[in-house]
Amino acid sequence: MLIGELATRAGTSTRTLRYYEQHGLVRAERDANGYRQYEDAELRVVHEIRSLLAAGFGLEDIRPFVACLRAGNESGHVCPDSVLVLRRKLAEVDGFIGQLTDLRQQLRAQLDEAVAHRESPCHTQTCQP
Amino acid sequence: MLIGELATRAGTSTRTLRYYEQHGLVRAERDANGYRQYEDAELRVVHEIRSLLAAGFGLEDIRPFVACLRAGNESGHVCPDSVLVLRRKLAEVDGFIGQLTDLRQQLRAQLDEAVAHRESPCHTQTCQP
DNA sequence: GGTTGCCTTGACGCCGGTGTCAATGCCTAA
């Protein structure tokens, strides 16, 4: 399978596949031409990469999942290194959700404040009741 | 007040202040030197910018808040344009929290799956009970 | 042999806020 076909089948671009290869995530043999020749199994790998990227992982984080797949597992998530990454990401996401929740509170408070201010009869001068 | 002093007082860098000016957020007169000369009120503006940036707003979003401050309001949040931005940001944050919550679910599920897989007695072969 | 289409490597662009370096000018104190 040449790079164009893999790109089409994986729903991505040749540029992207070369980028993954450059970062050691996807493997290719070379024809006498110099053309990349892909095993069918690489399609699975590319799909794994795409879904993990879509989930917010970075390429570095994805490395162990690919290794896990190559080791013959039916899923890339079951290996110890993958689980470590999953745990770490879960913690990150939790932290992020916490931050955003706090931020949400602040935004609500500021909005309410602004609305209250607008309804106040003395918003053009200092209020001294 | 010269740029160095304002930077120190605002807890940021001269580079940053010039960047804000370049984007029309901070104002400065010029000495005969060419040196920037800042009003005291700009300190307030810079603080507003910094806190909004820290909250995740972009410079474009911050513009109306600064305008609101310059219009003489005691807070940058009370003007209609600012409120629009606040509402939009609140919606964005809500959406983001939703996405992250979904992602969290997926991560948990995958972790649980991986753990279950590890505890399974047949993780090196196909299970056919 | 010419056209079309796929392949190759290399390199710049983007986004956004800032660090950092360069080359140069102004001000002040010793």
Add this chain to the structure above:
DNA sequence: TTAGGCATTGACACCGGCGTCAAGGCAACC
């Protein structure tokens, strides 16, 4: 006069996952 500290503008670097263009080689069909 000179040193050193602050000012100026301009421009590159970063991060990360690509898009996109350039310049060229290879394959296959007319």
